[in-house]
Amino acid sequence: MSTAEDVIVEPGTARKYHTGSWRSKKPVVDKEKCINCLFCWMFCPDNSIIVEGGEMKGIKYTHCKGCGICSRQCPKDAITMVEEGEE
Amino acid sequence: MPVRLTEGHRLCAGCAEPIVAKQVLLATDKPVVVANATGCFEVSTSGFPQSAWEVPWIHTAFATTAATISGVESAYVSLKRKGKISEDIRFVAFGGDGATYDIGLQALSGAIERGHRFMYVCLNNEAYMNTGIQRSGATQRGASTTTCPSGTCIPGKKEIPKDLTKIIAAHKLPYAAQASPHNWKDLIAKAAKGFEANGPSFLNIITPCPRGWRYDGANTIEMAKLAVETGMWPLYEYENGKWTLTGETKRIAEGKMERRPLADWLKAQGRFKHLLAPEWKDVVDDIQNNLDASWDELLRLTKL
Numbered sequence: 306m307s308t309a310e311d312v313i314v315e316p317g318t319a320r321k322y323h324t325g326s327w328r329s330k331k332p333v334v335d336k337e338k339c340i341n342c343l344f345c346w347m348f349c350p351d352n353s354i355i356v357e358g359g360e361m362k363g364i365k366y367t368h369c370k371g372c373g374i375c376s377r378q379c380p381k382d383a384i385t386m387v388e389e390g391e392e
Numbered sequence: 393m394p395v396r397l398t399e400g401h402r403l404c405a406g407c408a409e410p411i412v413a414k415q416v417l418l419a420t421d422k423p424v425v426v427a428n429a430t431g432c433f434e435v436s437t438s439g440f441p442q443s444a445w446e447v448p449w450i451h452t453a454f455a456t457t458a459a460t461i462s463g464v465e466s467a468y469v470s471l472k473r474k475g476k477i478s479e480d481i482r483f484v485a486f487g488g489d490g491a492t493y494d495i496g497l498q499a500l501s502g503a504i505e506r507g508h509r510f511m512y513v514c515l516n517n518e519a520y521m522n523t524g525i526q527r528s529g530a531t532q533r534g535a536s537t538t539t540c541p542s543g544t545c546i547p548g549k550k551e552i553p554k555d556l557t558k559i560i561a562a563h564k565l566p567y568a569a570q571a572s573p574h575n576w577k578d579l580i581a582k583a584a585k586g587f588e589a590n591g592p593s594f595l596n597i598i599t600p601c602p603r604g605w606r607y608d609g610a611n612t613i614e615m616a617k618l619a620v621e622t623g624m625w626p627l628y629e630y631e632n633g634k635w636t637l638t639g640e641t642k643r644i645a646e647g648k649m650e651r652r653p654l655a656d657w658l659k660a661q662g663r664f665k666h667l668l669a670p671e672w673k674d675v676v677d678d679i680q681n682n683l684d685a686s687w688d689e690l691l692r693l694t695k696l
Binding site for chain 1: 405
């Protein structure tokens with residue numbers, strides 16, 4: 306028997322699930338080197354690059370899984386991966 | 393641009409699927425309805441009680457993705473004719489290679505032949521990754537999977553993958569293309585053409601899988617690039633009967649760039665690691681011969 310609780314009516318509720326807890330390595334941005342090309346945003350599988358007004362503003366650590374794609378794709382090496390908890 | 397697929401989905405770290413989906417969905421500002429075949433992309437974006445989708449989204453079985461989206465499109469056409477709906481809506485189906493090359497092929501063929509206006513996107517990671525890396529019709533010759541494991545008797549998959557994009561093009565549909573997420577400009581341009589095609593369109597997109605291909609997830613985009621630069625995944629489009637090379641594939645064909653050796657592709661992935669042993673040299677030669685033959689065939693087609 307189906308009840309109202311069985312139905313997902315709200316969109317985008319996966320945001321409530323914080324995949325950031327999966328991470329073992331953490332991307333850290335050096336904004337001095339960043340040129341706001343937004344390649345990191347284009348290639349992030351987890352919508353975890355914060356962009357405001359066309360500028361890269363940082364990383365959404367609540368959801369970043371630490372895959373390292375942003376770091377590998379950054380043309381200016383502005384993103385480094387560090388061991389989680391070793392900053 | 394609105395976010396259509398949110399964070400918080402449960403796809404593996406470094407998975408290419410959400411990157412591909414993001415790029416595809418960036419190609420239109422019209423409302424979209426998505427049908428999603430069973431597979432990693434479906435289960436990981438819809439784990440109850442949550443959904444990572446901000447657009448109307450329908451989960452459907454492996455075999456019925458194209459049938460589902462064609463039904464939705466037919467209902468839309470009918471409602472529009474009756475004046476009950478005025479919006480201009482686009483319809484897109486996502487399926488993996490298992491759902492597209494194998495199980496859902498007849499539904500896809502039927503929907504294209506009937507001429508529904510929809511875009512089918514194949515997230516091609518070259519095996520059934522969701523159930524644990526079983527071979528599919530898209531798996532490369534020589535790749536080790538759990539149903540064709542490399543060992544002392546067999547060198548991984550014995551057969552060559554089917555050329556699905558050409559099978560689809562044989563339907564003489566308005567638009568079909570192969571793309572790769574590393575060249576996002578090319579991919580988005582192709583998705584835009586697919587969305588605006590007046591009839592069915594098809595995108596076959598290489599979607600590297602760190603678990604199934606056995607490489608570090610940080611290299612996902614590099615891996616897609618390598619597939620194109622070695623010629624294993626040529627970028628081209630078939631538009632109203634005309635074949636055109638694009639991106640790096642075009643530059644290689646024009647002699648402006650070198651095609652990278654096949655060995656670079658094989659060495660980069662654990663699924664091909666066994667092929668580096670001298671006993672499987674004939675398999676590597678066979679892969680090379682197939683690669684060269686497909687490359688020549690594509691050049692012939694694009695020169696027609």
